[in-house]
Amino acid sequence: ELGEYRHYMQKEIHEQPRALADTLERVGNTIEPSLFGAEAPALFADINAVTIIACGTSYHAGLVAKYWLESLAGLPTSVEVASEYRYRDSVANPSALVVTISQSGETADTLAALKHAKALGHDKTLSICNVPESSLIRLSALRFLTHAGPEIGVASTKAFTTQLVALYLLTLALAKVRGRLSAEREADALADLKRLPGAVNALLALESGLEQWAEALATRQHALFLGRHTLFPIALEGALKLKEISYIHAEAYPAGELKHGPLALVDRDMPIIVCAPNDALFDKLASNMQEVRARNGELFVLSDAAVEAGPGQHVLALPAGMRDLNPLLYTIPLQLLAYHTAIRKGTDVDKPRNLAKSVTVE
Numbered sequence: 069e070l071g072e073y074r075h076y077m078q079k080e081i082h083e084q085p086r087a088l089a090d091t092l093e094r095v096g097n098t099i100e101p102s103l104f105g106a107e108a109p110a111l112f113a114d115i116n117a118v119t120i121i122a123c124g125t126s127y128h129a130g131l132v133a134k135y136w137l138e139s140l141a142g143l144p145t146s147v148e149v150a151s152e153y154r155y156r157d158s159v160a161n162p163s164a165l166v167v168t169i170s171q172s173g174e175t176a177d178t179l180a181a182l183k184h185a186k187a188l189g190h191d192k193t194l195s196i197c198n199v200p201e202s203s204l205i206r207l208s209a210l211r212f213l214t215h216a217g218p219e220i221g222v223a224s225t226k227a228f229t230t231q232l233v234a235l236y237l238l239t240l241a242l243a244k245v246r247g248r249l250s251a252e253r254e255a256d257a258l259a260d261l262k263r264l265p266g267a268v269n270a271l272l273a274l275e276s277g278l279e280q281w282a283e284a285l286a287t288r289q290h291a292l293f294l295g296r297h298t299l300f301p302i303a304l305e306g307a308l309k310l311k312e313i314s315y316i317h318a319e320a321y322p323a324g325e326l327k328h329g330p331l332a333l334v335d336r337d338m339p340i341i342v343c344a345p346n347d348a349l350f351d352k353l354a355s356n357m358q359e360v361r362a363r364n365g366e367l368f369v370l371s372d373a374a375v376e377a378g379p380g381q382h383v384l385a386l387p388a389g390m391r392d393l394n395p396l397l398y399t400i401p402l403q404l405l406a407y408h409t410a411i412r413k414g415t416d417v418d419k420p421r422n423l424a425k426s427v428t429v430e
């Protein structure tokens with residue numbers, strides 16, 4: 069069943085172009101809110117905010133969506149860790165759309181958080197899930213199925229990128245219902261989605277470059293991941309992947325936070341992995357990279373901008389990015405980096421110690 073691959077995680081990383089194409093299969097030449105169910109158009113017209121609830125990697129997908137939803141759909145968005153939301157006193161807004169995200173649809177905290185939201189009076193609920201017969205799907209008014217196919221490796225990969233596509237489609241659908249999506253913007257977004265599987269394929273071809281980075285990382289005790297804007301949650305996801313399968317302690321920060329503490333950790337033994345897309349914040353990020361170099365931190369930069377390699381600065385040149393979908397693209401090299409670092413450390417990549425694929429107990 070593994071075919072040419074050594075592990076399910078590697079196979080699932082490489083299945084992403086197909087998983088993304090399958091998830092996008094029902095999208096035609098226009099964005100239709102009914103992608104989220106027959107009742108979605110009416111329900112979407114009636115909301116004034118979004119609350120996203122999830123755990124782990126699925127929570128990181130929600131953090132990316134906040135940037136999209138506020139910017140494109142103009143909807144105030146909060147993103148909650150399910151185990152926190154279910155046990156805190158929150159202020160219910162019955163006009164909010166409550167979105168739960170889960171690969172398995174069986175995560176105990178996510179299910180309990182959704183039940184909690186419903187008990188508070190939230191009946192506008194949508195779940196984004198990879199398992200059609202799951203408990204989460206049954207509990208929600210609206211649903212969107214990611215078509216990633218079964219994910220066996222404990223570390224989530226193709227489920228995450230298909231969740232991002234689902235959340236981007238949700239953003240576009242809400243923007244459209246709210247009269248905020250110009251025909252031009254809609255056509256641009258659809259064109260980007262169409263070329264997404266091919267773009268992911270091109271990133272998978274960078275595997276050997278990431279094997280070299282993995283060689284350097286595998287001997288370290290710690291790593292720091294940096295990004296800004298939608299790439300900050302991707303830095304969090306890169307750090308989570310690295311720690312869960314290679315057992316290297318990794319942290320992620322929004323690059324602008326460096327000076328507020330984490331810069332104290334930086335010395336010549338600290339590898340710093342940076343997601344540096346060629347976007348409006350590139351110059352800000354470039355000065356954060358200089359701050360790190362000035363303290364002898366070793367930079368590993370993923371970028372589609374012209375960044376020069378030099379002593380203490382490794383650069384992996386990525387193909388040109390996209391307007392909104394960069395977080396999805398930059399995920400691919402970070403998955404490959406974690407995978408190859410774990411291989412070098414000889415860990416059980418598909419079944420990392422102490423972890424279960426589906427967390428059905430609290």
Ligand code: F6R
Nearest residue numbers: 124125126170171172175223224
């Ligand atoms: C990390 C990972 C976990 C899951 C989390 C939620 O690689 O897989 O963090 O994302 O346990 O699981 P689901 O999405 O099934 O609710």
